[in-house]
Amino acid sequence: MIRLLIDEDVHGDIVEGLRRRLPTVDLLRVQDVGLSNTPDRDILQWAASEERIVVSVDKKTLPVDAWNRVALGLPMPGVAILRTVLSIGQAIRELELMAAIGCAEDFRNLWSICLSNPCPTPPSAPV
Numbered sequence: 001m002i003r004l005l006i007d008e009d010v011h012g013d014i015v016e017g018l019r020r021r022l023p024t025v026d027l028l029r030v031q032d033v034g035l036s037n038t039p040d041r042d043i044l045q046w047a048a049s050e051e052r053i054v055v056s057v058d059k060k061t062l063p064v065d066a067w068n069r070v071a072l073g074l075p076m077p078g079v080a081i082l083r084t085v086l087s088i089g090q091a092i093r094e095l096e097l098m099a100a101i102g103c104a105e106d107f108r109n110l111w112s113i114c115l116s117n118p119c120p121t122p123p124s125a126p127v
Helices: 012-021 040-050 062-071 088-101
Strands: 003-006 026-029 053-056 079-082 113-115
Touching: 003 040, 012 026, 012 088, 040 053, 040 062, 053 062, 062 079, 079 088
Parallel strands: 003 026, 003 053, 053 079, 079 113
Antiparallel strands: none
16 A cells, blocks of 8 residues: 655645545645644655655645656655645545555656646646
8 A cells, every 4th residue: 555645735624534434544734743834845755755646725836846856766655646626525536546446656757647637738838
């Protein structure tokens, strides 16, 4: 099973619902590890050192920093972006499926997996 790091912008009901539906999920919130209000690049560095996929609703800045890590050849366990238009139940089901059947290698070096949405093109921000 994959290991997740849930960004602080993900609704708490999604986290609790996922824990109820999948009690064995290996999930930490950024708040749990002292990373509240921390820049994305630092969250991604911590996630890489712990081999955790970052789950967020931040589709603007997090994918840019993730793409930069990949472009620089730095470890990148993956980023999963939840669409904000998903209901809490839909978001829980998407994460449950990802956590239950996915393996870490499925997500390694992927700068953005958009759950229930086509993924954006890679950002053109400088590395």
